[in-house]
Amino acid sequence: MLLSRESKNSPVNSAGTFPFIRFDAVIHFAGLKAVGESVSKPLLYHDNNIVGTITLLEVMAAHGCKNLVFSSSATVYGWPKKVPCTEEFPLSAVNPYGRTKLFIEEICRDLRNSDSQWKIILLRYFNPVGAHPSGLIGEDPRGTPNNLMPFVQQVAVGRGQALTVFGKDYSTKDGTGVRDYIHVVDLADGHIAALKKLSDPKIGCDVYNLGTGKGTSVLEMVTAFEKASGKKIPLQIAGRRPGDAEVVYASIKKAETELKWKAKYGIEDMCKDQWNWASKNPFGYGSLESKK
Numbered sequence: 292m293l294l295s296r297e298s299k300n301s302p303v304n305s306a307g308t309f310p311f312i313r314f315d316a317v318i319h320f321a322g323l324k325a326v327g328e329s330v331s332k333p334l335l336y337h338d339n340n341i342v343g344t345i346t347l348l349e350v351m352a353a354h355g356c357k358n359l360v361f362s363s364s365a366t367v368y369g370w371p372k373k374v375p376c377t378e379e380f381p382l383s384a385v386n387p388y389g390r391t392k393l394f395i396e397e398i399c400r401d402l403r404n405s406d407s408q409w410k411i412i413l414l415r416y417f418n419p420v421g422a423h424p425s426g427l428i429g430e431d432p433r434g435t436p437n438n439l440m441p442f443v444q445q446v447a448v449g450r451g452q453a454l455t456v457f458g459k460d461y462s463t464k465d466g467t468g469v470r471d472y473i474h475v476v477d478l479a480d481g482h483i484a485a486l487k488k489l490s491d492p493k494i495g496c497d498v499y500n501l502g503t504g505k506g507t508s509v510l511e512m513v514t515a516f517e518k519a520s521g522k523k524i525p526l527q528i529a530g531r532r533p534g535d536a537e538v539v540y541a542s543i544k545k546a547e548t549e550l551k552w553k554a555k556y557g558i559e560d561m562c563k564d565q566w567n568w569a570s571k572n573p574f575g576y577g578s579l580e581s582k583k
Contacts, residue, residue, distance in 0.1 A: 316358035316489060317351055318482055319344065322391070325437035326366070329388035330533045340391035341398075348402060357409045360485045361399060364392040365417045365471070365502070365539055374506065375542035378415070378498045385536065396498070403496035410494045412485045417471035417502035417541050419478050421561035422568035429568030431575030439509060440472075440516075440565055447522040447566065448573040454524050456509055458531035463538060467509035471502035471540035474556035474564070484552040502541030503554040512558060519562035520570070 322340045323329070329336040344361075351357065366389030368376045384390040396413050403409045420440040422429035436442040445451040459466040481501040488494060507515075513524050547553050 314351075314354065314356045316360065316486060317347070317356060318360045318362075318486070319347060320362045321347075322362070324364075324388060326386050326388050326535060327437060327532050329386055329391075333387040336387045336391050340388075341394055344395050344398065348398070357406070358489045359399070359409070359411045360482060360489070361395065361411065361413050363396055363413045363415045363498070364389060365415050365500070365541065366536075367393045367396065367415065368536075368539060370536045371539060374538055375504060375540050376500065377542040378500060378545055386533070400496045407495075409496070410489050411496040412488060412494065413496065413498040414481060414485055415498060415500045415541075416478065417473055417500070417539070419475050420472045421474040421476065421556070421564045423476065424564050424567070426564075426567040426571045429565070429572060429575075431572075431577075439470075439512060440561075443513060443516050443524055444565055444569040446524050447516065447520050448569050450573070452525065453527040454513065455527050455529050457529050457535065459528050460531075461537045463508055465508050465510045468535060469506040469508045469538040469540065471505060472507050472512065472558055472561060473502050473554055474561050476564075477501075477503075477554040477556055480555075481546065481550070481552050484546075484550040488550055497549075499546045499550055500541040500543055501546060501552075501554075502543055503557070504541055504543045506538060506540035507558055512562070515558045516562040516566065519559065520566040 321343060323336050348359075351359065365376065366386065367382045367384050368380050369383035369385045369389065371380060382393055382396075384393045399411045399413060403411055418438075420438075430441050430444075432438075432441045436445060442451065443454055446454050456467060458468060461468055463469050478501055481499075485499065488497075513526070517524055543553065
């Protein structure tokens with residue numbers, strides 16, 4: 292995403308019609324993000340995520356835009372020895388996807404160290420879920436979903452027979468993995484807060500967790516979705532996926548203090564809004580025919 296403004300004294304282009312647009316900041320969301328796929332296709336992930344980011348940074352520098360908000364990930368914490376994860380935790384990604392995020396963070400730090408004009412905020416997402424409360428905007432993954440909620444959604448609308456739960460032998464309260472799920476609307480607000488923070492002269496290359504600070508297991512999320520939708524979600528238990536961590540959730544104190552941001556929505560809201568989108572758009576943005 293590019294954030295721009297029109298200069299008051301903008302020159303027109305060679306055709307004499309379009310004003311010059313000055314870009315003030317970039318929010319870099321782009322990237323492949325499936326942990327399992329990254330294990331089987333590491334070169335694809337390194338090429339797309341890392342090389343793509345370097346190209347973006349080069350273009351930004353060439354056009355004098357040196358303000359960046361980057362979508363990083365909680366996967367950079369690897370298998371944390373304790374929770375909640377603070378921004379100061381040691382970084383040790385345990386799968387290729389996580390390593391691409393970690394390498395990009397290091398590239399950003401190196402870039403800032405080389406040129407103090409750069410102002411970069413790294414946002415370590417935990418697990419975004421949900422949809423816009425209007426039901427008009429939601430997640431529409433192509434093919435087999437790689438994340439929990441889109442998979443649950445497809446089962447609920449009849450596009451899947453059962454939800455595959457990867458691992459039920461973790462050392463957690465119900466044996467399933469625990470994650471910090473954050474509503475997409477809260478996540479969007481976090482980006483607005485980060486953009487505002489870029490105006491702080493003290494910003495160099497800074498990092499913030501975006502999560503709720505609470506862990507929710509796979510089965511707890513399924514139960515919440517069943518309550519929101521009134522649908523029973525059949526389960527199919529499978530082995531653990533390569534590269535998956537056991538328990539990961541955020542410390543959000545730094546974001547609360549410095550970004551003046553805090554998540555407002557719980558898993559009930561996430562499931563309610565996800566079901567509102569799914570029930571209105573059972574085949575996503577396309578028709579049944581386009582999904583075949």
